[in-house]
Amino acid sequence: MTCPICGKPTAPGFRPFCSRRCADIDLGRWLTGQYRIPVSEQTPPEDEAENSHPLDRSQGIG
Ligand SMILES: [Zn+2]
Numbered sequence: 001m002t003c004p005i006c007g008k009p010t011a012p013g014f015r016p017f018c019s020r021r022c023a024d025i026d027l028g029r030w031l032t033g034q035y036r037i038p039v040s041e042q043t044p045p046e047d048e049a050e051n052s053h054p055l056d057r058s059q060g061i062g
Pocket of ligand 1: 008017
């Protein structure tokens with residue numbers, strides 16, 4: 001079996017990794033995957049804001 005991080009032969013003390021460094025890397029990936037932060041903040045183009053008002057949908061009622 002080889003280290004899933006770098007592909008080197010695993011070390012008996014750090015299985016399934018080859019060293020503590022690779023173990024830390026895998027741990028970091030695991031943590032970042034668990035606490036994934038949604039980064040879908042896409043600001044709309046300013047040109048569209050100039051043409052139409054943001055409350056344009058309010059019309060039609062009444
Ligand atoms: Zn490794």
